[in-house]
Amino acid sequence: MNDLFLRACRREPVERVPVWFMRQAGRALPEYRAIREKAEMFEIIRTPELAAEVTLQPVRRLGVDAAILFSDIVAPLEATGVGVELREGIGPVIDRPFRGADDLARLRPPDAGDFGHVIETIRILRRELDVPLIGFAGAPFTLASYLVEGGPTRTYARTKALMYREPETWAALLDRLADVSLASLRAQVDAGAAAVQLFDSWAGVLAPADYERAVLPASRKVLTGLADTRVPRIHFGVGTGELLRLMAGAGADVVGVDWRVPLDRARERVGDGVAVQGNLDPAACLAPWDVVAGAARDVLQRNAGRPGHVFNLGHGVLPETNPDTLARLVELVHEEGRGGG
Numbered sequence: 001m002n003d004l005f006l007r008a009c010r011r012e013p014v015e016r017v018p019v020w021f022m023r024q025a026g027r028a029l030p031e032y033r034a035i036r037e038k039a040e041m042f043e044i045i046r047t048p049e050l051a052a053e054v055t056l057q058p059v060r061r062l063g064v065d066a067a068i069l070f071s072d073i074v075a076p077l078e079a080t081g082v083g084v085e086l087r088e089g090i091g092p093v094i095d096r097p098f099r100g101a102d103d104l105a106r107l108r109p110p111d112a113g114d115f116g117h118v119i120e121t122i123r124i125l126r127r128e129l130d131v132p133l134i135g136f137a138g139a140p141f142t143l144a145s146y147l148v149e150g151g152p153t154r155t156y157a158r159t160k161a162l163m164y165r166e167p168e169t170w171a172a173l174l175d176r177l178a179d180v181s182l183a184s185l186r187a188q189v190d191a192g193a194a195a196v197q198l199f200d201s202w203a204g205v206l207a208p209a210d211y212e213r214a215v216l217p218a219s220r221k222v223l224t225g226l227a228d229t230r231v232p233r234i235h236f237g238v239g240t241g242e243l244l245r246l247m248a249g250a251g252a253d254v255v256g257v258d259w260r261v262p263l264d265r266a267r268e269r270v271g272d273g274v275a276v277q278g279n280l281d282p283a284a285c286l287a288p289w290d291v292v293a294g295a296a297r298d299v300l301q302r303n304a305g306r307p308g309h310v311f312n313l314g315h316g317v318l319p320e321t322n323p324d325t326l327a328r329l330v331e332l333v334h335e336e337g338r339g340g341g
Contacts, residue, residue, distance in 0.1 A: 002131045005066040006194060009232035009254050011275050011308035017300065017337025018065035019330050020134075022236075023316030024058035025070040028323055031057050041086050045071050048120040055125055055133075062327045063334075066132050066195070069121065069188065073138030073199050074146055076184040079114035080107045082147065090151060097150035100162070101169040107176050115187040122191035132195055134234075135188030139200035140177040140218035147173075156205045163214050174218035182225045189229045197234040197256070198222055200247070204239025204258075211243050216250055223251030234277060238315055244269040259284075259314030264302040275308030282313045285321045285329070292325060296332055305338040 004018035026032040032054055035044065044050045054070040074092040077084050083095035096106075112119075125133050138146075145159045146152075153159075163170045185196045200219060203211060223233050235247045236256030248255050248270040257266040257278035267276055284295040296311075303309040311333045317326065 002065055005132050005310060006232060008308060008310050009195060009234070009275055013307055016334050017303075017309055017311050019311040019333040019337075020064040020066040020068065021058070021062070021313055021317050021326060022068070024062065024064060024326070025054050025068055026057075027319045028317050028321040028326070029057050029061065030323075031061075041072070042075075045075055046117050048117055048124055051117075051121040052124040052128065055121070056128055058326075059129065059131060061323060063330050064131070066134055067125065067129055068134040068136060068197070069118070069125075069193065071118065071136070073136070073142060073201065076110065076115075076137055076180050077143060077147070079110035079184070080180055082106065087151075092146055093151040094147055094149075097158075098144075098147040098162075098173070100166065101172075103147075104169070104172055104176065107173075107180070109176075110180055110183045112187060115184060118184075119187060119191040122188060122193060126192040133193050134195045134197055135185060135193030136197040136199060137181040137184045137188075137222075139198045139203070139222065139235075139237075140174040140181060141203050141206075141215045142199060142201045143177045143181070144170075144173055145202050147177075156202065160205070160210075163210070167214070170214060171217075174215065175221070178218040178221040178225075181222045185222065185226060186229070189226065189231055193231065195232040195234065196226060197236055198252075200235065200237040200240070203237040203243060203247075204241075206243070208242050208246060212246055216246055219247075220250040227251065232275075236277070241266075241269075245271070248274045254308075254310065256312070257314065262302055263299055263309075264304070267303070267306070275310065276303075277310040277312050279312070279314040280329075282315050282318050282321070285313070285325050286318065289325065289328065292329060293332055296329055297336065300333065300337050309337075311337060 007014050008018050051070045059067050085093045148159045232253045234254040235252035241261040254275040255270045259281035
């Protein structure tokens with residue numbers, strides 16, 4: 001088993017910097033698009049053989065040091081009885097958005113049986129993979145934003161209004177969603193996931209004081225609730241440069257950094273006891289190769305060979321990315337990246 005990724009997450013010396021890409025499973029790969037022509041995304045997620053195949057595709061093609069389970073951050077909401085639809089070109093849509101305290105009763109606690117298809121997918125992958133598998137879930141705030149807004153949004157006006165207007169309802173909602181995220185991640189770890197990532201994709205819309213008061217306790221409940229599993233815990237958000245210290249303090253072993261904060265500054269913010277993941281701008285991968293290589297080398301140079309760096313993009317792979325560029329990027333990081341070994 002290639003354990004470079006796990007060792008880097010634990011800030012142990014590695015011979016070369018490990019690399020994987022968020023949204024590497026799907027989007028840019030033609031072999032994934034061939035499957036999507038025959039099956040909808042949720043159908044793939046619910047079919048273990050298909051989900052396992054999509055998870056394996058980037059490992060075969062790109063030579064990355066970790067696989068990430070093919071799923072969606074809102075998938076665990078189905079286990080609570082919430083109706084979720086993935087609409088092409090839009091994203092997750094909630095059939096009955098949450099508006100107040102009365103809606104809390106609609107969230108039922110998930111049980112192990114709700115994650116049977118995920119467990120079977122991971123069992124298949126354990127037989128096939130020679131790199132660690134990363135499980136993941138949406139963080140409470142990001143899940144809440146989908147529930148309250150009813151789908152993707154640019155303003156998060158309804159979400160933040162509920163947070164400000166009904167703090168008790170908000171706290172109860174996030175606490176219940178923390179239980180959902182935690183149950184999903186524990187099921188994945190119990191099935192064999194070697195690491196987990198908590199995606200708080202939209203936390204960057206919050207001021208640090210609001211994040212610390214109204215969001216951090218729920219994220220901490222998820223991350224500390226996994227401490228006994230002893231698997232690396234990655235905490236990631238977009239636009240969270242001002243929140244990095246708080247996100248590290250939620251119980252993360254690794255903090256994901258988007259492209260807005262240089263990696264050396266990000267390391268200063270999270271402190272010495274936490275590894276970092278990132279942080280090449282995904283759009284850079286659309287440029288000519290010399291531009292991509294220069295941007296990747298800048299990330300590596302800013303890390304300066306310190307242990308505890310997992311190379312990744314600052315967000316997910318863009319659909320128009322050439323897979324050959326990603327494969328060359330993996331080769332470059334492996335050849336030139338030094339992780340304290």
